[in-house]
Amino acid sequence: MMERDREESVDLAQISLRPLQLSDVDDLMVWTTDEKVTKFCTWETYSSKDQGIDFIQNRACEFLWGRAICLNDHAIGFISMTSSSASDKSREKSVELGYVLGSKYWSRGIMTYVVKQVKKVAFREFPHLERLEALVDAENVGSQRVLEKAGFQKEGVLRKYLCRKGKSRDTIIFCVLSTDLDHQMNEGVSSKEESKSIDLTRITLRETDLSDVEDHMVWSSDAKVTEFCTWGPYTSKEEAIDFINGIPNIFSWYRAICLDNQAIGSVSVCLQRDRYREKVAEVGYILASEYWGKGIVTHVLKQVVKIVFSMYPQVERLEALTDNENLASQRVLEKAGFQREGVLRNYVYVKGKSRDVAIYSFLPTDLHSEFASLKL
Numbered sequence: 001m002m003e004r005d006r007e008e009s010v011d012l013a014q015i016s017l018r019p020l021q022l023s024d025v026d027d028l029m030v031w032t033t034d035e036k037v038t039k040f041c042t043w044e045t046y047s048s049k050d051q052g053i054d055f056i057q058n059r060a061c062e063f064l065w066g067r068a069i070c071l072n073d074h075a076i077g078f079i080s081m082t083s084s085s086a087s088d089k090s091r092e093k094s095v096e097l098g099y100v101l102g103s104k105y106w107s108r109g110i111m112t113y114v115v116k117q118v119k120k121v122a123f124r125e126f127p128h129l130e131r132l133e134a135l136v137d138a139e140n141v142g143s144q145r146v147l148e149k150a151g152f153q154k155e156g157v158l159r160k161y162l163c164r165k166g167k168s169r170d171t172i173i174f175c176v177l178s179t180d181l182d183h184q185m186n187e188g189v190s191s192k193e194e195s196k197s198i199d200l201t202r203i204t205l206r207e208t209d210l211s212d213v214e215d216h217m218v219w220s221s222d223a224k225v226t227e228f229c230t231w232g233p234y235t236s237k238e239e240a241i242d243f244i245n246g247i248p249n250i251f252s253w254y255r256a257i258c259l260d261n262q263a264i265g266s267v268s269v270c271l272q273r274d275r276y277r278e279k280v281a282e283v284g285y286i287l288a289s290e291y292w293g294k295g296i297v298t299h300v301l302k303q304v305v306k307i308v309f310s311m312y313p314q315v316e317r318l319e320a321l322t323d324n325e326n327l328a329s330q331r332v333l334e335k336a337g338f339q340r341e342g343v344l345r346n347y348v349y350v351k352g353k354s355r356d357v358a359i360y361s362f363l364p365t366d367l368h369s370e371f372a373s374l375k376l
Contacts, residue, residue: 010071010105010108010109010110012109012110012113014071014072015069015070015071015110015113015114016070016073017067017068017069017070017079017114017117017118018067018068018070018073019060019066019067019068020055020056020060020066020067020068020075020078021056021068022053022056022057024056024068024075025049025052025053025056026049027074027075027076028052028055028056028075028078029046029049029052030076030102030104031076031077031100031101031102031103032045032046032051032052032055033045033046033047034102034103036103037100037101037102037103040136040137040139040140040143040164041100042162042164042165042276044165060078060080063080063081063082064080064081064082064083064095064126065080065081065121065122065125066078066079066080066081067079067080067118069099069101069110069111069114071105071110076101076102076104076105076110077099077100077101077102077105077110077111077114078099078100079097079098079099079100079114079115079118080097080098080099081095081096081097081098081118081122081132082095082096082098083095083096084096084133087273087274089349090230090348090349090350091347091348091349092128092349093128093129093130093131093346093349093354094129094130094131094132094133094346094347094348094349095122095126095129095131095132095133096132096133096134096135097115097118097119097122097132097133097134098134099111099114099115106142111143111146112146112149112150115146115147115150115152116150116151119132119150119151119152119176119181120181123178123181129178130177130178130346130349130354131175131176131177131178131345131346131347131354132175132176132177133173133174133175133344134147134152134173134174134175135158135161135162135171135172135173135174136171136172136173136174137164137169137170137171137172138157138169138170138171138172144172144174147174148174150176151176151180152174152175152176153174153175153176153180153345154172154173154174155173155174155175155342155343155344155345156172156173156341156342156343156344156359157170157171157172157341157342158170158171158172158173158319158341158342158359158361159317159339159341159361159363160279160280160316160317160361160363161277161280161317161319161361162276162277162280163275163276163277163278163279163280163316164276168279168316168317173342173344175344175345175346177345177346198259198291198294198295198296200295200296200299202259202260203257203258203259203296203299203300204258204261205255205256205257205258205267205300205303205304206255206256206258206261207254207255207256208244208247208254208255208256208263208266209244210241210244210245212244212256212263213237213240213241213244214237215262215263215264216240216243216244216263217234217237217240218264218288218290219264219265219286219287219288219289220233220234220239220240220243221233221234221235222288222289224289225286225287225288225289228322228323228325228326228329229286230348230350230351232351250270251268251269251270252269252270252271252281252312253268253269253307253308253311254266254267254268254269255267255268257285257287257296257297257300259291259296264287264288264290264291264296265285265286265287265288265291265296265297266285266286267283267284267285267297267300267301267304268283268284268285269281269282269283269284269304269308269318270282270284271312271315278314279314279315279316279317280315280316280317280318280319281308281312281315281317281318281319282318282319282320282321283301283304283305283308283318283319283320284320285297285300285301292328297332297336298332298335298336301332301333301336301338302336302337305318305336305337305362305366305367306367309364309367315364316363316364317361317362317363318361318362318363319359319360319361319362320333320338320359320360320361320362321344321347321348321357321358321359321360322357322358322360323350323355323356323357323358324343324355324356324357324358325356326358330358330360333360334360336362337362337366338360338361338362339360339361339362339366340358340359340360341359341360341361342358342359343356343357343358343359344356344357344358344359
């Protein structure tokens with residue numbers, strides 16, 4: 001996405017939005033072959049009309065909603081909305097906005113005008129929607145100005161969040177909520193990490209098996225523990241058995257957190273499947289409430305960040321998402337050296353309610369010491 005939105009005269013009444021047509025291919029090729037336009041895009045500069053035809057006939061229909069940006073009915077750009085819930089049902093009330101504009105038309109207020117219209121369209125056409133978000137390269141200052149002028153709120157800088165054209169890029173996340181429009185017109189774990197004495201050398205990590213099912217039920221059936229989780233308390237041992245059996249299909253790496261070899265929680269890592277986030281992993285953790293406030297999760301996370309960057313050398317960003325009301329989990333992450341990047345408003349839809357999420361990250365450059373010994 002790129003546009004410098006300084007005001008230069010253009011009659012915005014001549015701007016319209018409509019579906020792309022095959023007859024637009026020559027207009028589309030003007031901006032898809034322009035390296036200035038594609039510099040911050042996830043896709044490479046087009047080199048043949050066949051690519052333009054393929055986009056119009058096959059790829060444009062993959063968006064939840066997409067329109068050509070037209071000046072006197074000539075396609076000078078494209079704006080789209082993409083569902084955030086295709087691979088994550090907890091984000092079914094969020095949609096991502098994307099846009100591109102021919103460089104000839106930058107700095108004329110066109111993109112700001114269009115984005116202002118589309119945000120209204122989004123909440124009108126998708127009444128379940130509570131959050132419209134946009135991701136912009138940290139160096140794409142022009143696009144950031146567009147979003148700010150269009151009433152989007154900057155939520156934070158996500159370090160090395162996307163892998164674009166072979167390089168991990170810092171990304172700025174913006175959003176507008178349905179409530180903002182009205183105004184304008186966990187896997188976190190609840191954990192008190194205060195100092196209560198425990199010999200942390202008794203804490204180990206190991207693989208989970210079915211012999212852990214009774215211990216697993218202790219925390220998975222506890223409403224205090226699952227308060228900020230995407231799932232509710234387990235009510236039967238069969239649920240725990242199904243979960244343990246399914247671990248290899250869900251997580252890239254998963255270990256039981258053990259005290260004297262007894263499972264009291266777990267820590268997991270998921271490598272991101274999105275090809276633009278292939279250098280990103282997400283960490284999650286949970287701990288039985290009996291062991292809250294003893295420094296256990298902080299101790300474990302300090303080891304896990306080192307393990308992740310050793311086991312997965314391609315990873316350039318380890319991130320964690322926690323409910324914005326889960327202050328204890330946020331303290332855990334901060335004590336473990338994670339950097340708070342911002343609050344993503346109404347980012348997930350959990351247990352019938354849209355929730356604000358605090359996002360944290362840890363980069364390889366954040367490591368300050370050698371690997372501590374930890375039994376795996």
